[in-house]
Amino acid sequence: MIGGFLRPAFRLLLLAVFAAFAAMMSGCSLFGPTEQPPAPITEATVTPLVVPALEPASEPDQAEAPEPKEPKKPRPPVVRPHKPEPPPPVVAPAPPPPPPAPAPIIVTRTLDRNTTHGLLDSEVQKLDGKVLGRAIDMTADGSGTPRQMIVNLQGFLGIGDRKVGFPWTAFRFTPNAKGAPITITTPPNQLAATNRPKPSASLATPLAAVTAAPAVPPGQMELMDADVERPNGGKVGRVIDVLIDVNAQPQAVVLDVSGIISPDRRAIAANWSALRFIAKDKTLRPLMDLNDAQIKASPTYEADKPIRAVSPAPPPSPVPASAPAPATTAGPSSSAAAASTARTSR
Template sequence: MTGGFPRPAWRLPIHPLYRICSLHSLRLLLAVAALLTLAALSGCSSLLWGTQQAPIVDATVMPVEPASAPVAASAPEPVESAANEEPGQPKKPRKPIVRPHKVEPPPPVAAPAPPPPPPPPLIVLRTIERSEARTLLDSEVQKPDGKVVGRAVDMTTDAAGKPREMVVNLQGFLGVGDRKVNFPWSAFHFTPSAKTAPITLNAAAVPATTGKSDAVQLPLIDATVERANGAKVGRVIDVLIDGNAQPQAVVLDVSGMVSPDRRTIAANWSALHFVTRDKELHPLIDLSDAQINAAPPYASDKPIRAVSPAPPAAPAVSAAPAASAPPAAAAAPAAASKAVAVSNAQAVR
């Protein structure tokens, strides 16, 4: 021992854990002391300077936008719960969410207009077989014994369209002494299918008187057929006669009417009508240029197709009077429409 307190000859050994705990305690005490010091200083500051107020700032007026219409909250989308999914299973793909769209009603569809009625036919055709009618011009005329005495060259008709006389060119010897003689129409017999002379003259028939007849007559061959307005339709070049000695049709030369080429057509005898003008008969037929153009041509080696103007369309009949009409009256329009339909079919052919 050198001086001071004597040191013991041995020291109690200090465990390292004790040293660590002492160091931590010292640090804790220093931290507590620092906190107390700060608290004391902050209290002194408030006592010295008092409570500090926030600075006053002038308020600025900001424009406020008008509130918009509230937006409707959309329905929450369904979310599949994770609890429904089994562990270890692959996740199922979510189905696409289809939001309903507002479907506008389709615009009103106008009812389709009814189809227009078919145009009325221009002409009506009637087929005449060659075995049922024979041409008059240049047909041989024979006596009952079969001897040919001449040829028919013309016929006359009255205002009602009834044949009155036939003009026969009686032949002489080698063309010498030929003369034209008018015989009453009733003196002849017609056989259209005959291979020889189709016209037979009654042996007892006498020529017609050459004196002027009370009835006005019209020589038909080479007569000009007109429309009611005076326009020319064509020239008569022949007449078709049936086995009952009744005219069935006339052959008209309509060259220059619809084309410059020579063209002939057959017109129904019933389509002709006769008027008296300047004390003479004039044959009329109401065939327009379009109807003449639609008529089939006449040919001596083909069936005869006689044309007539189509009748005017019948006015529409309301349903109420038709329902109250008696059966006989209702059947008449039906029969008329059937006849027109047949005529239309023939015109198309």
């Protein structure tokens, strides 16, 4: 286009297009008759319609079916390495408690030889230190209290010896003295009267009558050579000595138990407190509760060894029974509360 006008060639092209379009529109008349012959007329026939049976829809091809989505597998739990705990230390079971020790059957007490001394055959001196004689026996009453000491007053070459009983309170004991351990405190004039021969004594008087021991007052008994028995009549032993302390108090009796447990000669020291006296057949008899097992367990008494005096062990104290729980007594208020509770529960 030049100056608003079409070029000649372009105008020719447009004319050719329009001509071709016009030829196409009139093509029917160009290529043959325009009318078609009518279709023949025939009678209508009714043809039954056969409907085929419906077939089940075919399943889609497995290949065409959409693949089902697989469910997501759960993630396995993260297992952290577990450090095994050390096994607990093996604790050895506590050993069973040892069986209780058997109850002791005797009780022992040690006596000091510097403060105790045997009575039998101990020298008895006067206040001036001159030996008067030897102690040969003692008497005691039913309570175990010493009452007399029997002294064998010395004569000349054994002739004229006399057994005289003196009050127990007339003696002083010094166990650790170098001289005589027993001192008589009787005034000299009384001792002189005691030493004088009896008026009835003469050359015709038998020696046995002169040396006979004095009669034991009623309610007393001599200890030496006395048999100590059990309450059931069994024999414990024979008294062969009595141990006296510095206060003139008997501390123990020495018992010869030979032949009771074994044929060997054996002696034991028993506490004076374990000895008691009973009246039987109008005489006093010493008793002690020492059985054979206790005698066997008692230490042997020896003159050159420590003194261990024994006593029967006291019986074990009974275990007090637990007190029963106090009975609860329901008062009027508690009875009313119980009745109210019963009604509420119903």
